[in-house]
Every structure is written in structure tokens, then in C-alpha cells.
Amino acid sequence: MCANPLEDVRVCIADSLGVPIDSVRMGFDIPREEFGDISIVLSKAMIERDKVSLDRLRGCRFVSQADLKGIYLNIFLDRERFTQLVLSYVVGREDYGVCREGRQRNIVVEYVSANPIHPLHIGAARNAALGSFIARILRAFGNNVQTRFYINDAGRQTAIVALGFKLLKEFEKPANMKPDHWIGLVYAITNTVAEIQRVKKELEKASGEEVKKLKSELDELMVDAARLYSIAPDAFNVISEAMKSIDFEEEVSRIMKEYEEGEPSTVSLVRSIINMCIEGFKETLKRFGVEIEVWDWESDLIWSGEVEKILRELRKRATMHKGALAIDFKEIDREDIRERLRIEKGLEIPPLIIQRSDGTTLYTVRDIAYTLKKFREFNADTVINVIASEQKLPQSQLRLALYMLGYTREAENLIHYSYEIVNVEGAKMSSRRGRIITLDEIMNEAKRRVLMELEKRGGGSEEIAEKVGIAAIKFYLLSVSPSRPVKFAWDSVLNFERNSAPYLLYTYARTEGIFRKARELGIELDWAKMLQKIDKRLAETARRWRLVKLVASFPDIMYKSYKELDPSPLAIYTLKIADEFNTWYDEEPIVLEKDESLRDSKILLVYAVNKVLRNSLQMLGIEPIERM
RNA sequence: GGGCCCGUAGCUCAGCCAGGACAGAGCGCCGGCCUCCUAAGCCGGUGGUCGGGGGUUCGAAUCCCCCCGGGCCCGCCA
Secondary structure, eight states: OOOOHHHHHHHHHHHHHTOOHHHHHHHEEOOOTTTOSEEEEOOHHHHHHHTOOHHHHTTSTTEEEEEEETTEEEEEEOHHHHHHHHHHHHTTOTTTTOOOOSOOOEEEEEOOOOOTTSOOBHHHHHHHHHHHHHHHHHHHTTOEEEEEEEEOOSSHHHHHHHHHHHHHTTOOOOTTSOHHHHHHHHHHHHHHHHHHHHHHHHHHHOOTHHHHHHHHHHHHHHHHHHHHHHHOHHHHHHHHHHHTTSOHHHHHHHHHHHHHHTOHHHHHHHHHHHHHHHHHHHHHHHHTTOOOSEEEEHHHHHHTTHHHHHHHHHHTTOEEETTEEEEOGGGGOOHHHHHHTTOOTTOOOOOEEOBOTTSOBOHHHHHHHHHHHHHHHTTOSEEEEEEEGGGHHHHHHHHHHHHHTTOHHHHHTEEEEEEOOEEETTSOOBGGGTBOOBHHHHHHHHHHHHHHHHHHTSOOOHHHHHHHHHHHHHHHHHHSOTTSOEEEOHHHHTOOSSSSHHHHHHHHHHHHHHHHHHHHTTOOOOHHHHHHTOOTTGGGSHHHHHHHHHHHHHHHHHHHHHHHTOSHHHHHHHHHHHHHHHHHHHHSOSTTOSSHHHHHHHHHHHHHHHHHHHHHHHHTTOOOOSOO
């Protein structure tokens, strides 16, 4: 049973008109107020064929007035009956908004999965906010959801950071630095120093235009190096000094190979570094309100032989490409397969190299083994990978490879949930050069700003500042559609006015304030009792009626966000109901209403708004607060 | 060069997939509102050739084609 008042109305209308419910659902719309409370866009054919008659609509008890205007069937609802219906759904139902109808599915959501060689940055924050939202809303609608984090410890970057720590020898981590920040710094220093060496070497052999290009590249590198030096001069010196006497590429390649082969001293070095970084991630994510259930090590897939097994299967189908063993997807690159695997028509799929010439494995191949593991271990119907849009190509190759190896069910049910990246104004982020805005610093800055704001208003606690600040970040990241890049700017993330999480939390706190005041005045807040005697005048004013209608449309909005796994409809709706509530709040007294019957019904309406705000904030991953 | 995403008010963004009734918010700017339930609020004003051009349609911000601008990808990186 779904508590959705608008759906009840739709069913009622379809029944009375004798038309299929789906045509009413399809054409359903909320029109401009003067036209009606709801409207249904009818097809011309339907008007002709079914002879839509206004008379028959009288059979629906929620309709008070209807009018056919062109293709629009405009309907005014019976305010009293509809209000009663809406509020009866809200009272005594904690999860108002969600609907558990339909088959329960087992769904794995893999998200964040940031490279464990630098702190989580603003891009990972968008991923975390989106991924946790997806997991939450899938769960709310009754699915079994498991969340996973893929620790990419088998790549080249891991070897680079390991080399950095090797060169540092006994050098200690600065005491006041978070471990993942320290690792990110060592990674950036090692990488930048190596890049400088490479460019300098190339410069010796270059001529003409090439020289100019390399010189500007070198200039840029020197700027990064200077910045890194200023953060940790001693560590920088140790690494750059030690780098002079080694062959960087050879060392990196050796570490990678030893790690894949499970050579004990390399394994213990790499694992201790990555573990430190993961501890840092967990701390950051916990603060951000995100918890991931299963942490998978990429290297485990190699050591267990799962990657080798895939590799053997792939080799049977491999051809040579540019001197390397590769999979060419031409033979299965057909329109019908693309459609089944949701691969864009025009996307050009280059061959997939399956193994480096030194024998080490490549990411996409390892990811095939990982995908199968995710399906297998949770008996998953669907696996969702929350990954930035820039990985569209490898994700498509992954599905094609699965399909080619005969894992068609997995290929068809692996979803790449793609979102656009976060751009930082005026600067290009680069973790390789240590140029990132970390989630830790964003949270600190947000908290600092909220605290300042609270002090301006005479008080407030650290705890509230923390909650409000983090809510602001999350809401900002979720309110932009996933397909659109987010432009990061401190002032827009941390804005505390309308259209922001602080505004929503403030509005929620106001509703709580009303209940507090009511209790103070000795008013009994018995919702069931209030529901039994809703004052006829409650929905008489335009403002209160609008609020009733907004509360009524909450399940539709939730469903849309669920179906599309898109938080933005919910975010926008929440702002709208907050706006309407604040206007009402200023317009007339609620608890101080003299007429007791009307007063109680007004408080009941506040209760409905409060519940809708709470449920949507929680769905967005924001913890409501009672005072602000 | 090819592919994907984006282009809507000075700025940040909804609406586009499933075409319909004068294109919506916030910020900014100008002017008001705290003896009364939280002023992170409310009210009024300001502001748009929906990137440009064609096409489909009774009707296009929305669908199709071309062009322009921005981002991302096209690696024995992930």
C-alpha cells in the first residue's frame, strides 16, 4: 500500500471517466493556480474517442469542479475531503513519502572508490553525496542494498607513492598531519620531482617548437614544486636528493611487479601506506555522514587468482594491437548489443589492452574480476558503479568484455551511474601535483563560517556549526543535476541564505519551535485526535491550501527521485515547501491563533510540513536539528 | 579529427528524457518589515532574442539537422 494522496485522486478520476489509469498518470500536471489544483493533459484522440465527459467526473468524490479547456482537463479539488486524506496519510506514518511496492532487488552500490594515495577531494565529495543518496533511496523503497568501496591499490600511482616512502626511509610523518594528507603530499612530491626530471631530460634532446612547449611545462612544474617545498621542505629535499641516483621508471615498474607477485617486503610496505590512507578516508567519510559496508582490495583479486582466470579467458579472444595483447570488440559491436548494454551509438570503442609487456595487469581487466565478485557475493540483481563521466569509455569496455566472455546477465545489469566532475574556479585540480581542495578543509571552513554566523546571532554550539556546515556542502553538491558540472566556489557552497541547507534547517527548526511553544502553552499535541476534528476553515485560505497540496505531492517527488536516482527533484521540492511555509509563518499566528479549533488544525498542518521536511532532509543525507 | 555532456536573467541554477496555457527560483541591486510562534526570515521592485540558424508540429526552452562557445574522454593511467 502506497500512501500517495495524488495517486488516489488519479485512480478516482480514471475510474469515473472510464479511461486507463496510465493515461491519467501520463497527462498529470500541476497547473497555474487559476486553472485548477490539478490538470490532466489529454490527447485529442482521447477527447474524441472517449468523449471525456465532465458529468462523469462527479463520480469522483475528490473533484469539486472541472473544466475542459482545449486539451487540458482542469480540476479543482474538494479541499475538505482532500485535506482530510492528505493529513490522514501523514499522521502515524513515519515513512510518509516512500512506497515499498514492487519486487525487492539486491543491489550493490559501489561508490567513492577514490585512489588511496591522496586525501578525498571535492570531486570525491560529490561522489560520496550522490552514492550515499542512491543507496539510501533504494533502501527506502524496499531494496536490499550493499555499499562497497574499491581500494585501487594495484595501480601505478600506488607504486609511485611507495617509492616515495622508500626514499624517505626513517623520515617521520609531521605530528599534526592527518595520514592521508601526508600520503598525498609524499605522492605529489615524488611525482612532481619525477616529472621535472623527465621534462629536463626531454629538453636536452628537443628542438624548435618542442623546446618552447617543454619549457612552459617545466615552469608550471616548478611552481608546483615550490609550493610543495614550502609545505614540507625537509621531506621535499630528502626525496628530490634520493631521486637523483635512481631510475624512476624502473623502480616504479619493479615495485608494481613485486606487489602483484606478492613479494612480502613490498606487500608490507604498500599495505601499510594504503591502510593509513584508508583510515584517513574512513575518518573523513564518517564526519561527512557516509558509511560504506564492504572494503575490497584490488590486490586481493590478483593474489587470489581471480584476475588470472579472467586473463586466461580473455587471451582466447585476444589479438595483437600495437604490439600488445588486446581485445578488439569489433565482432560484438552491433547495434542491438549496444542497446542492451546501454552504450551510446556513436561512441568509438578502441581495443582494450589486457596486459602490460612486463606482465602486470591493467585496471579494466581487474575490474572485470571485481564486477563478477560484486554480483556473486551479494547475489546481486544490479550493480551500480558511481563513477565520474570521464570514465565512460572504460566502463563501456568493461560491459562489452563481460558480454564477450559470456557474462551477459552481469553485463546487462551493471549500471554506470555517471556524474560530471567538480571544477574549481580559476585553478585546475591535480592530485599528482598536490593541487586539490580536500573534503577535510572544506568541512573545516564550512564549520568555521557557520560558527561565525552563529556568534553574530549570539550563541550556538560547535556541534550545531558542524552539522549545518556539512549539510550546506552536501546540499550544494546534490542540488545540481548529476549530468552538469559543479563549479566549486567557497561563496556558493557555503551560503547561508535561501536556496541552501542552512535555510532548510532553519525552517525545520522553526516548525520544531512551534511545537515547543505549543507545549509551553499546555496545548496537547495528539495528532490522531487532531486528525479527527480538522477545522473546515483550515484549507480555506490560499496559503494553507497550497501547503496541503505540497505535502500531498511529496510521494510523487520522492518516487521521481527514486526512479531516476536523481536527488535534485527532492532538493528543489524541499526548498519550495520551505518557502511556502516561511511565508505562511510570517502571515498569520499559528500557536497564538485565538480560535482553538482552527489553531489545532494549523498545528497539525505544521506537523505535516515538519514530517515532509524531515523525511526529505534525511533522504538527502542531512540530519535535521531542532534548534538553530 | 571523433564521441559524450553542458550553454536559460549580471552571477549560480530548475524546467528538456515522456512538446502544450504569459519561461521559474536564489544571489546581486533598490525600497520596506522585529512591543507578536526563531529576521539564517518575510513583502515589494529590478532583471531573459531560453547560444545562433534551419526543420517537424495546430503548438518548440523541450524533438530533428547544421553551426558557434565551454568541459570531459579518445594511454601497456585509473
